[in-house]
Amino acid sequence: MAQVAQRNIPTIDDLKVKLCYICREEERYDAPEVPPKAWTHPCNCTLVAHEACLLHWIQTSQQNRSRAANALKCPQCGTAYELESKNPLLLRLMDAANRGLSTMGKVVTIASLTVVVVSLGTGMYIISTAYGAYALKEFLGEEMFNLLLTEDPSNWPWHSFINLPLIPLALIISRLPLDIGVTPIVPVLLAWPTSSPVHSRDRIILELWKSSADVLKRSSYPMLPSWPPPPLFLGLFIYPVVRGAYKVLLTKFSRWVLNTQPEQANAPVQRVVLALNDDGPFRIRIGANLEDPAADRPGRVQAGQADAQPGDAADNAEAEGLPDDAAVAAENTIRVSGTSLGRLIGGALIIPRISSFMGSLLFRMSKHSWVLRRLLAIRPPLPSGLVPPALFPMYDEKAWRAMSTAKQIGVAGVMGLSVMWRGTYAWAECDPVWSASSVSILAAILLTFTRRWRNSLGLGIFTVAKDCLHLLHLWLTKRELESRRVKNRSFEGVDIRELDLINPAPAS
């Protein structure tokens, strides 16, 4: 045993024949290569190789990410190769630094991507919020705006940071053809009626609100809605109803004007496609696309001509089949010529401005009309520095505390209902700018809560006006298409002898 232990364990140099497992070259012990080549036995099995071959293999494999894992082990027995190299501390430090920098580079890449995304998002958010505040100001009027929001964002209630950026979004969504009933002003109407005035130091709640004899009357909360309708009520009930009714009426009117047939059962699917290009918060769709092909209509031939216009093809493809009617052709013509995404978005974002403009127009007109004044519920502006109480005039913390829990709940419930029904005092007492818009909504119709009201009415009126204009455009286009004729010319300038005439020209 001792002998065995003492016997030299063979090494690579003891082999009779060395076969490189990489290049398959052999070397016999009795015929060494000249110049000599270094051999190595790096593992626990019988594989041997030229050192140069093996290093080449290791180096090549390490450069390939997917192979690197297998680079430093024997393919047969799996033993890890051990490399000896000049690997001073400096090199190892530099390698480590290099790896560290690579890792940091990845971190920086991710971080900068995140920063880009976040800043884009934040930018969008800030712009949306600023736009929301602008829209609100346009829509509610200076007075309400200063009361509810003010120019200073530090005064804003927390929910405004959710509500405001949603306003442009809602405006744009409302103009998409999706029939989900989102109406442009609803977010404004829903978001703000319950918010109480912003508290700032220089504003005092005047005793007026508590002492006025008026207060007793008000605090009884009659079950009839006030005029103008409170925003919540307007947004939730009146506006959708009016809008629906308006749509139906407009459709009927359009059909009558353009002399088209009611659409058929499968039309709605198609309408979504076609209406993508539509403008206006209130969709005007004549819906003549699926006209009965058998219908014998005078407009047909002309519609055929319209089809031939370049640019119409895409629309016709959408419509699954050729439009049979000049009205459709007219619609296509208009849509092809004047629609784009920019128009959709721009049109949506300008709604507050339009509504404000229409509201001020109504306001000016109201100076000459008592009825309009009543309708718009125009009030003198609040005295400066005056802030109406948040919820109800009798609000008194002491009295509130004195109530029993049940009574507190009861009072709170009544208050909630009254907010729903009548709006808060802040809304009720301010010049209902929005009412003009609401009349707009009433026309489209109900948007103008006095200024809000006024602006609402204004927007509605604007919408109606715009729809009428669009209809007129359609009608004129249709008429143009129907009346098209190719101009007839005489054979002036043509050699008569080339023509096969009924009454041949006398040979001259």
Next chain:
Amino acid sequence: MASISSRRLRKELNEINAEGCPCGIKLLNADNFETWFFSIEVLGESLYQGEVFKLMFRFDSSYPISSPAVQFVVGPDSQAPIHPHVYSNGHICASILGNEWSPVLSVSAVCVTLQSMLASCKAKERPVDNDRYVRYAPDNPKKTRFHYDGKYPHIQHNIS
């Protein structure tokens, strides 16, 4: 002086000529050290009984450090076997041709491995992404970075 690649290939060829190919594998053509052709069939019980396929090996000058490009020949007289790791253009998704290639392997070892890959096949079907892959596949299967884990192969992406 002949390159390492051709010297090693000459040795492999000599071995094949001297000892013959493994059962079921025949050398069809090895006229140069760039492209070799083999016929391959699975002997014994298998889904491919009676089918003979044609294999093409393409070597580059860094063989055996780099793996050979191996694929089944798809042509008038031969088809690629229907196998979950073989695309209909003949490309093969096998790890030993990619990241598990090692110079200890040889041409005949690759043939034997592919033979056993066919022999152990349970169901004759194409890879799930066959159509997509074949449409955009590069001519050389080595340019495809296959993904080898999992029951079915899938392509990570093509380097083209």
